[in-house]
Amino acid sequence: xxxxxxxxxxxxxxxxxxxxxxxxxxxxxxxxxxxxxxxxxxxxxxxxxxxxxxxxxxxxxxxxxxxxxxxxxxxxxxxxxxxxxxxxxxxxxxxxxxxxxxxxxxxxxxxxxxxxxxxxxxxxxxxxxxxxxxxxxxxxxxxxxxxxxxxxxxxxxxxxxxxxxxxxxxxxxxxxxxxxxxxxxxxxxxxxxxxxxxxxxxxxxxxxxxxxxxxxxxxxxxxxxxxxxxxxxxxxxxxxxxxxxxxxxxxxxxxxxxxxxxxxxxxxxxxxxxxxxxxxxxxxxxxxxxxxxxxxxxxxxxxxxxxxxxxxxxxxxxxxxxxxxxxxxxxxxxxxxxxxxxxxxxxxxxxxxxxxxxxxxxxxxxxxxxxxxxxxxxxxxxxxxxxxxxxx
Numbered sequence: 001x002x003x004x005x006x007x008x009x010x011x012x013x014x015x016x017x018x019x020x021x022x023x024x025x026x027x028x029x030x031x032x033x034x035x036x037x038x039x040x041x042x043x044x045x046x047x048x049x050x051x052x053x054x055x056x057x058x059x060x061x062x063x064x065x066x067x068x069x070x071x072x073x074x075x076x077x078x079x080x081x082x083x084x085x086x087x088x089x090x091x092x093x094x095x096x097x098x099x100x101x102x103x104x105x106x107x108x109x110x111x112x113x114x115x116x117x118x119x120x121x122x123x124x125x126x127x128x129x130x131x132x133x134x135x136x137x138x139x140x141x142x143x144x145x146x147x148x149x150x151x152x153x154x155x156x157x158x159x160x161x162x163x164x165x166x167x168x169x170x171x172x173x174x175x176x177x178x179x180x181x182x183x184x185x186x187x188x189x190x191x192x193x194x195x196x197x198x199x200x201x202x203x204x205x206x207x208x209x210x211x212x213x214x215x216x217x218x219x220x221x222x223x224x225x226x227x228x229x230x231x232x233x234x235x236x237x238x239x240x241x242x243x244x245x246x247x248x249x250x251x252x253x254x255x256x257x258x259x260x261x262x263x264x265x266x267x268x269x270x271x272x273x274x275x276x277x278x279x280x281x282x283x284x285x286x287x288x289x290x291x292x293x294x295x296x297x298x299x300x301x302x303x304x305x306x307x308x309x310x311x312x313x314x315x316x317x318x319x320x321x322x323x324x325x326x327x328x329x330x331x332x333x334x335x336x337x338x339x340x341x342x343x344x345x346x347x348x349x350x351x352x353x354x355x356x357x358x359x360x361x362x363x364x365x366x367x368x369x370x371x372x373x374x375x376x377x378x379x380x381x382x383x384x385x386x387x388x389x390x391x392x
Contacts, residue, residue, distance in 0.1 A: 006072050006075065006076055006267060006268065006269045006270065006289060007072075007269075007270045007272075008068045008071065008072055008272050009108055009112070011108065011111075011141065011144060011145060012068070012071065012104065012108050012141070013068065013272055013274070014144065015104070015137055015140045015141040015144060016063055016064065016067060016068065016137070017274075018140050019063065019133065019136045019137050019140055020060055020063035020064050021060070025056070025057060025060050027277070027281070028281070029057065030057075030060055030061060030064060030278070031278050031281035031282050033057040033058055033060060033061035034061045034064075034065045034066075034278050034282060035282045036058075036061075037052070037058050037061045037062065037066070038282075038284070040052070041066075041219065042219070042221065045184075045221075045223070045224075051127065053098060053099065053127060053129065053130050054127065054129055059099075059129075059130075059133070062098070062099065063099060063133070064274065064278070065275060065278050067099065067101050067104075068271075068272060068274075068275060069269075069275070069286065069289065070101045070180060070181060070217075071101050071104060071105040071108075072105075072269060072289055073180070073217055073267075073289050073291045073293075074101065074102055074105035074106075074178065074180055074215070074217060075105050075108070075109050076267055076289065077215055077217065077293060077295060078105065078106065078109045078215075079109075080245060080295065080303070081176075081213045081215065081244065081245075081295050082211075082213070082244070082301055083175075084175065084209070084211040084212075087117060087175060087209075088117055088118065089117055089118040089119070089120050090110065090115070090117050090118070090119050090120070090175050090176070091120045091121075091122075091171065091173070091174045091175050091176075091209075092106050092119070092120065092121040092122070092174060092175065092176045092177070092178065093121075093122050093124070093168060093171075093172075093174045093176070093177045093178070093204075093207065094106075094121060094122065094123045094124065094178045094180075095124050095159060095177065095178065095179050095182065095204070096124070096125060096159060096179060096180070096181075096182025096183075096185070096186070097123035097124055097125045097130070097131070097134055097154075098125060098130050098134075098182075099130045099133035099134050099137060100123050100130075100131075100133065100134025100135075100137050100138060100152070101180055102123075102178035102180050103121045103123050103134055103137075103138060103152060104134075104137050104138065104141060106119070106121060106176070106178075107119065107121070107138065107141055107142070107147075107150065108141070110150075111145055111147060118149040118150065118151075119149065119150045119151070120150075120151050120153075120171070121138075121150075121151070121152050121153070122152075122153045122154075122155060122168055122171050122174075123152060123153070123154050123155065124154075124155045124156075124157050124159065124164070124167070124168065125154075125155075125156065125157075126156060126157065126158040126159075127156075128156055131154040131155075131156060132154075134152070134154060135152060135154060138150075138152040153171070155167050155168060159186060159200065160186050160187055165203055165207070168207065169207065172206075172207040173207060173208060173209035173210075173212065174207055174208060174209060174212060175209050175211075175212045175213070176212060176213050176214075176215065177204050177207065177208055177212070177213075177214045177215070178215045178217075179201075179204075179214070179215070179216045179217070180215075180217045181217060181218060181219060183197055183200075183201075183216055183218060183227075183228065183231070184218055184219070184223075184224040184227060184228075186200060187200075193227070194227065194230045194231055194234060195234070197227075197231050198231050198234040198235055198238075198240075201214065201216075201231065201235060201240070201241075201296070202235070202238075202240050205240055205241055205296070205298060208298060210298060210299060211297075211298075211299050211301075212297075212298070213244065213295055213296065213297055214241070214294075214295070214296040214297075215293070215294075215295055216228065216231075216293060216294045216296070217291050217292075217293045218291065218292045218293065219290075219291065219292070220264035220265070220266075220290035220291050220292055222260070222262045224292065225255075225262040225263060225264050225292040226255070226256060226262050228292050228293075228294065229253040229255055229256050229262070229263065230253075230256065231294075232247070232253060232294055233252050233253055233256070235296070236250050241296045241297060241298055242296070242297055242298075242299075242300050242301075242302070243294060243295070243296060243297075243302075244295040244296065244297045244301055244302055244303055245295045245302070245303040246263070246265065246293065246294075246295075246303075246312060246357070247294075247312075247329075248302070248303075248304070248306050248310060248311070248312050248329070248330045248331065248359070249306065249330055249331035251331055251333075254329060254333040254334040255314075255329075255334065257333075257334075261334075262292070263292065263314055263329070264290060264291065264292045265289070265290065265291055265292065265293060265356065265357050265392075266288050266289070266290050266316075266356050266357070267288060267289045267357065267392055268287070268288055268289075269286070269287060269288055269289045270287075271286050271287060303359070303390065304359050304389055304390055306330075306331070308330065308331065308332065309361055309362055309363065310330060310359060310360070310361050310389060311328035311329060311330045311335075311359070311360055311361075311362065312328065312329050312330065312357070312358070312359050312360075313326050313327070313328060313354050313355060313356055313357065313358045313359075313360060314327050314328065314329045314334065314356065315327035315356060316355065316356050317352075317354045317355060320338075322340060322341050322342070323338050323339060323340045323341055324338060324339055324341070324351065324352070325337065325338035325377075326338075326354050328360070328378075335365070335376075335378050336376065336377050336378065337362070337365060337377070337378040337379070337380060338377060338378070338379060338380070339351050339379070339380040340379075343380070343381060343382040344382075345382045345383065347363075347382070347383055347384060347385045347386065348380050348381075348382070348384055348385070348386040349386075350386045350387050350388050351380060351386050353388060353391075354388070355391075355392070356392075357392040358388055358390065358391050358392060359388070359389045359390040360386065360387065360388050360389060361386070361387050361388075361389050362380065362384065362385075362386050363384045363385040363386070364381065364384045365378040365379065365380065365384075366378065366379045366380075366381050366384075367379070
C-alpha cells in the first residue's frame, strides 16, 4: 500500500508566512503571479529569466506557493536516502539554492529526526536577494523552534562559471549535496548542455563524503526529465558514481529509447490550506508531488538488493476491460505487464496495490506466443507470486 500523504509541517508554514512579505500584494495579484510563474516553469521555460526571483511579485509567488511544494519533494527524498549516523556534523551543500528551499527542507527534517549531530548548510546562489531570503527563513525557523547546533552559510556564486568550487571547498566534504530544480537551468545555452552538466556533477562528487548522497530533483516535464536521464547515463558510462534510486540498474536508461518517453515520480501530497486557496483561484489541482530525481552515491549502495525478478513500477496501474496493466523497469529494460481479472489469486493479490514508484518482485512473467511471434506484453498468471518489496 502507499504510505500516508506527505504534509508540510506547521512550523515551516508559519516561517514562510512570517518571511513572505507581500508588500501590498492582494490575494488576486498573488494568484496571478503564481499562474504566470507556473506558465514560465512549464510551457515557456526558454523565456524564463535567471533573475525571476528578483521580481517582488514572483518572489512572493514562489515563497507562498512553490517553496512548500518543492520543499516537500526534497523531504520525500530525505526520508528515502541512507544517512551515515557516525558523523558529528551533518554537512549539506544546497546548490542553486534560491531562497533556501533545500536548506529549510533539511533543517525541518533534521529537527523532526531529533538526531544528536549538528547541522551545517552552505547555500549557493548567484542572487544576493534570494540568499538574504534564505537567511531570513533559516533564522525565523531556528528562533521559533529554539534550535541550537545549526549553522547556515550563504555563498554568492554562479555555478555555471569556472572557479566557483573554490568558494565551498574549505567546507567539504559534504554528507548531502542538493540540486533542486536548477540543473536544467545551468548551461542551458551551451552547445552540449548534457556534457557540461555531467561535468558539474563530477565536480560535486569530488566534494561529497565517501558515504554521502547527491540529490538531484527536476521538474516532471518530458524535456527536463529526459535531460536528467542523459546526465545519468553519461555519469554511469564514465563510472563516476552509482544510482541509489530510483533506478534498479546501471544500464542505459530505457526511457530514452523512444523520444516521447520519460520517467518521473508522483507521490501523494496533502496541500496546506494556503496552497488550496491559490489552487482554487487559478484552477490548479496540487494533490500530488510530481518530479524526476536521482540519488547518486560513491559507495555502491542501492535502495534494494538488485535481481532480475525485482522491478520498479514506472507508471500508474491502469484499469482496462477485464484486466489491469502497468509498466515496469529493471536491468532488462522497460516492460508492460498485465494481469487478467479472472486470474486474481492470493499469490498475485499484491498486484492490485501497485503504484508508480513501488518496487515489486514477481516470481514469473509469461509471454504468449502467437503465429511464431512472442508478445511484448508480459502476463502474471494465477499461480505466480507477487509482492511489494518497497512502497512509497
